[in-house]
Amino acid sequence: xxxxxxxPLTGPQAHLxxxxxxxxxxxxxxxxxxxxxxxxxxxxxxxxxxxxxxxPKTATIVAQKLxxxxxxxxxxxxxxxxxxxxxxxxxDNGIVQIxxxxxxxxxxxxxxxxxxxxxxxxAQQGHVLGEFATKNLAAKNIAVIDDRTAYGQGLADEFIxxxxxxxxxxxxxxxxxxxxxxxxxVLTAIKGRKxxxxxxxxxxxxxxxxxxxxxxxxxxxxxxxxxxxxxxxxITLAGDAAEGAxxxxxGVPLDKMPGGKEFExxxxxxxxxxxxxxxxxxxxxxxxxxxxxxAGSVDPVKYLPALVGTSYDGVTAKIQxxxxxxxxxxxxxxxxxxxxxxQPLETLGAIAPAAH
Amino acid sequence: xxxxLQQIVNGLVQGSVYALVALGYTMVxxxxxxxxxxxxxxxxxxxxxxxxxxxxxLGWGVPPLLAVLLSMVLAMLGCMVLGYSIExxxxxxxxxxxxxxxLITAIGVSIVLQNLAMMIWGREYHSFPQLIANNTHTxxxxxxxxxxxxxxxxxxxxxxxLMVVVHRTRLGRAMRAVxxxxxxxxxxxxxxxxVISITFMLGSAMAAIAGVMVSANYGLAHYYMGFLLxxxxxxxxxxxxxxxxxxxxxxxxxxxxxxxLGAGYIGDITGGFLGSNYQDVxxxxxxxxxxxxxxxxLLGERIAERA
Numbered sequence: 189x190x191x192x193x194x195x196p197l198t199g200p201q202a203h204l205x206x207x208x209x210x211x212x213x214x215x216x217x218x219x220x221x222x223x224x225x226x227x228x229x230x231x232x233x234x235x236x237x238x239x240x241x242x243x244p245k246t247a248t249i250v251a252q253k254l255x256x257x258x259x260x261x262x263x264x265x266x267x268x269x270x271x272x273x274x275x276x277x278x279x280d281n282g283i284v285q286i287x288x289x290x291x292x293x294x295x296x297x298x299x300x301x302x303x304x305x306x307x308x309x310x311a312q313q314g315h316v317l318g319e320f321a322t323k324n325l326a327a328k329n330i331a332v333i334d335d336r337t338a339y340g341q342g343l344a345d346e347f348i349x350x351x352x353x354x355x356x357x358x359x360x361x362x363x364x365x366x367x368x369x370x371x372x373x374v375l376t377a378i379k380g381r382k383x384x385x386x387x388x389x390x391x392x393x394x395x396x397x398x399x400x401x402x403x404x405x406x407x408x409x410x411x412x413x414x415x416x417x418x419x420x421x422x423i424t425l426a427g428d429a430a431e432g433a434x435x436x437x438x439g440v441p442l443d444k445m446p447g448g449k450e451f452e453x454x455x456x457x458x459x460x461x462x463x464x465x466x467x468x469x470x471x472x473x474x475x476x477x478x479x480x481x482x483a484g485s486v487d488p489v490k491y492l493p494a495l496v497g498t499s500y501d502g503v504t505a506k507i508q509x510x511x512x513x514x515x516x517x518x519x520x521x522x523x524x525x526x527x528x529x530x531q532p533l534e535t536l537g538a539i540a541p542a543a544h
Numbered sequence: 545x546x547x548x549l550q551q552i553v554n555g556l557v558q559g560s561v562y563a564l565v566a567l568g569y570t571m572v573x574x575x576x577x578x579x580x581x582x583x584x585x586x587x588x589x590x591x592x593x594x595x596x597x598x599x600x601x602l603g604w605g606v607p608p609l610l611a612v613l614l615s616m617v618l619a620m621l622g623c624m625v626l627g628y629s630i631e632x633x634x635x636x637x638x639x640x641x642x643x644x645x646x647l648i649t650a651i652g653v654s655i656v657l658q659n660l661a662m663m664i665w666g667r668e669y670h671s672f673p674q675l676i677a678n679n680t681h682t683x684x685x686x687x688x689x690x691x692x693x694x695x696x697x698x699x700x701x702x703x704x705x706l707m708v709v710v711h712r713t714r715l716g717r718a719m720r721a722v723x724x725x726x727x728x729x730x731x732x733x734x735x736x737x738x739v740i741s742i743t744f745m746l747g748s749a750m751a752a753i754a755g756v757m758v759s760a761n762y763g764l765a766h767y768y769m770g771f772l773l774x775x776x777x778x779x780x781x782x783x784x785x786x787x788x789x790x791x792x793x794x795x796x797x798x799x800x801x802x803x804x805l806g807a808g809y810i811g812d813i814t815g816g817f818l819g820s821n822y823q824d825v826x827x828x829x830x831x832x833x834x835x836x837x838x839x840x841x842l843l844g845e846r847i848a849e850r851a
Contacts, residue, residue, distance in 0.1 A: 198659075200768050202667035336821050362807075363821035367772050369762055372554035373807035374820050380547040393669065397762050404680070405550070406687055424671040425764050463668075 189486040190234045191216060191473065192259035192283075194250050194274070195266035196242035200367055200393040203421070203463055205266055208288060209237050210459040211466030212263045215473035224477055227484035233477075240265050242366065244273045251277040259283065260486045263472045266465065268292030268310075269338040275303045284488045284495065286476055288468035291415065291438070292342040296513045302488070304495065306472045306507055308438035308518025310339070313414055314346025316520045316536050317387070317436050321347075322354035324534075325410055325434075327385035331360040331378045333371070333398070335390035340366070343414045344389030351387075359383050364394060371398045372405060379407050391416035392464075396425025403429035410434065418523055418530060419464045430525045434533075438520050439504035441532040442467060451503040471502030475509075546685030551808045552801070553683075557692040559800020560699040561761070564754035565777030566784070566792035567702060568747040574787035575723045575743045577643075581650035582630055583751055584774015585657035586623055588767060590752030591759040592665050594619035595672055608675040619752040627748025628741055636737070654774075661767040669766045672759040695757045702750055703793045709746075710789070719743060783831050785841025794842060802827050 193212045195205035216233045224231050236257055240247040247270035254262055255277060261284040265271045271290035278285040279300040286304040287295065293311045296303050321327045330351050334344035348358055359381040362374040371394070378386065386402065386409050388395050395417035402411055403426075411433040413422075418435040426433065442448035442462075451470065455462055476491075479498045483491035499508040508516040521535040565587055572580045597618045601611040634653045638646045680689045710716040718739045721729040730736050758773065759765045776799065784795025806826035811819050834842060 197667075198662065198768075200766070202662065202768070203669065206667050361819070362811075363819055363823075365821075365824070369764075369769065369772070370554075370558055372558070373551060373804035373823070376547055376550045376554055376804075377808040377811070377820070379550070393766070396669070397764060400763055404687070404689065421669050425669055427671065427674070427763055 189231060190236050190257060190259045191476070192236050192238065192254035192257065192262040192264070193469075194238045194240045194247065194254065194262065194264035194270070196270075197237070197239035199241050199243075201242050201266070201391055204391070204419070204465065205239070205242070207459075207463035207466045208264070208266050208469050210455070211288070211469030212237070212473055214455060214458065214466075215470045215477075219473070219477055224481065226477075226480050226486055231480070231486065240270045240274075242267050242270060244269050247271075247274045248277060250274070255281045255283060260480075260488055261286065261476050263288060263469055263476070265290065267337065267339055268295055268342065271295055272298075272338060275300055278302050282488055282492070284476065284492055286472040288472045289415075289465040290339075292338045293346075294338070294342070300513075302492065304509055304513040306468050306475065306502070306504070306515055307415075308515055308520050310343045310346050310414075312518055313436055313438060313520055314343050314348075315350045316522065317343075317412065317414065318347045318350025319354060320434070320436075320522050320534070321385055321387065321410075321412060322351050322356045325385060325412075327351070327356055327410065329359045329381070329383045329385075330356050331362070331381060331383035331386045331409070332358060333362045333364060333374060333378075333386065333388050333390075335364050335366045335368075335394060337366055337390070339416065340389035340391070342389075344387065347387050347389065347414075364390070364398075366391060366394065368394055369397060371401050375401055375405050375407060379405060383409055385410045385412060388413040388417065392419045392422050392425070396422045396430070399426035399433055400429045415464070420461055420530075421463065423525060423528060423530070431528070433525045434522060435530070436520055436522050438515075438518050439468070440519050440535055441521055442503065444532075444535075445503050445505075446501065447503045467503045471500070471504050471507050474502060475500045475507045547808070549684050549686040551804045553686045553688050553692075555801035555804035556696060556797060557688070557761070557800070558804060559780075559797035560696045561754070561758055561773070561796075562777050562780040562799050563699045563793045563796025564695070564702065564757060565751065565773055566781040566796045567699075567706060567789060568750045568754070569778055569781040570784075570786055570789060570792040571706060571747050571750075572743060573781070574789075575719050576635075576740060577723075578635065578646050579650065579778070579786075580630075580635075580744075580747070581647070581774065581778075582634075582653040582657055583747065584770035584772075584777065585654045585661070586626060586630075586748050586751040586770070587755040587758070587773060588765075588770030589626060589657060589661060590619045590623045590748075590755030591672070591765045591769065592661055592670075592755075592767070593622040593752070594756045595670055595759065595765050596665075598673065598675075602673070602675075612675055616753070616756050619756055620749040623748040623752035623755075624745040627744040627751075631741060631744040636740075654771075658767060658771070665765075665767055667767070669764050672763050672765050674760070674763065691757070691760050695761060698753065698757065699793065699796070702753070703789055706746075706750075706789050715739070715742065779827070779831055782841055783834055785844030788841070788843045791841055791843035798830075798842075799827055802830050
């Protein structure tokens with residue numbers, strides 16, 4: 189049986205997309221090695237990986253290709269901007285889609301029965317970040333930049349709502365795109381408004397250099413971004429300007445999870461350092477297989493009803509879907525760069541998984 | 545005022561980067577009438593080569609300053625070989641084909657180089673080491689650092705150098721002759737293959753310099769970095785008048801300034817109706833306006849036509 193996967197394997201986010209593919213591949217290799225039994229027969233899984241280039245148009249083409257290849261389910265896509273247009277095609281063809289990392293609220297709000305994700309959404313994440321910025325960091329005047337993608341814009345909007353609800357002023361809201369490298373113009377415009385915190389809604393290829401340019405332009409403020417910035421690359425790209433920056437990641441820190449440490453060790457041995465979403469892909473595959481085992485079938489028509497109600501102790505969290513396909517009680521952890529490393533500060537709203 | 549000055553500095557730095565890359569586009573176009581869409585990729589390969597040789601040399605204990613200069617030379621040599629090969633393999637066989645064929649080939653070369661770089665250097669972002677102290681200076685409240693000043697001066701110097709080569713040397717005369725009429729030049733004893741090869745090698749060496757400067761300024765190198773840069777630089781070249789060296793410089797600086805002032809003030813000017821998300825729209829709006837009223841660009845004329 190085939191499992192489809194889609195993420196950007198070329199373009200500025202290719203390193204993240206490849207990380208997703210590796211996480212998915214590892215779960216499938218593990219399942220094949222274990223010899224998973226589905227409906228009394230030993231199942232053999234095959235991965236079909238497609239490149240969506242982080243582009244909404246390409247995502248729909250790739251989705252159709254996966255449908256034509258008769259996959260039993262899809263792990264993907266990586267971005268909200270690609271997951272949302274692709275979800276209609278999967279839904280029309282009755283194929284289960286579990287995104288490891290699409291966090292836009294809209295993704296599961298379309299009324300599709302086939303749409304799931306294993307990560308807390310942007311409403312939850314933006315809310316936590318907005319509260320953290322105003323309550324823990326006492327930010328009063330906040331500037332926001334977003335990259336105008338479904339993810340970046342959605343996260344920034346939720347952040348703004350939470351920050352304003354807690355009494356902060358949004359003194360500037362500027363924009364960039366997911367291919368830009370130079371932010372000096374918008375940062376200079378922001379400098380004139382004298383904010384004490386800058387929030388960036390977007391991914392690491394922009395977030396890292398942006399933090400560097402914040403320092404180069406001598407903006408005196410705290411830098412904060414979402415899960416798209418929580419990668420080792422952020423620190424590489426921003427250099428010493430990364431120190432003190434904040435980011436969030438849905439889920440519990442990997443080393444606090446029962447299976448996390450072991451997963452990390454095996455993953456690093458096989459593919460090198462985890463970039464970002466590989467553990468979520470690993471969990472996405474496993475919850476899919478768990479539902480297949482429960483239903484005794486790899487046919488999406490049969491195992492789809494079993495997905496809601498199946499629970500699985502993953503490496504990132506206890507995976508359990510609600511009626512909409514969202515993760516139940518998704519935890520969010522806020523991290524800070526300290527001494528050149530991301531260090532967890534606080535985890536909010538977690539359901540602790542049972543020990544393995 | 546401080547903010548305005550800083551936006552001007554931002555624009556000039558960004559514009560110099562565009563100009564450095566645009567010079568390569570415009571030179572090849574001026575001589576051959578070919579838009580070498582792979583030029584942005586050569587810029588990227590230049591940065592990658594410099595990064596790899598830099599890392600290797602630092603590992604062998606070469607002093608930082610020497611390592612920086614040597615890696616820059618290596619990147620230039622590497623890109624010259626690459627530029628020569630691209631012309632020899634991809635463009636020369638198509639020299640007499642309809643114009644669309646080499647254009648599509650150029651896009652093909654660009655994709656091949658991008659994927660090749662992805663296979664060699666991987667998909668991840670490489671941080672470009674900062675080895676020489678990069679001092680910052682404050683001029684009237686605006687902040688500028690050494691690398692940015694070097695980029696600006698380098699862009700001007702390379703433009704001047706190319707003008708001298710094209711207008712004052714034997715090679716330059718041959719280039720202008722080839723640009724004007726390849727057949728006539730050949731009949732007059734100009735080895736046109738050699739001239740075109742040298743043009744590509746010169747353009748590629750400049751691309752390598754541009755790549756190193758861009759990477760040093762932003763502190764990163766990535767296999768995809770050449771794409772958007774190439775596109776913007778191409779826009780700058782067209783804005784200034786493609787084929788014209790001074791035009792490339794002017795177009796680059798103008799595009800940089802339009803972008804930074806546009807992004808910085810569009811919100812204030814329109815009362816928040818349009819934001820900095822219209823930054824690129826601003827730049828391309830100016831481009832379209834110029835092309836409508838001056839289809840050959842601001843200083844439009846090919847290198848040869850000014851001889």
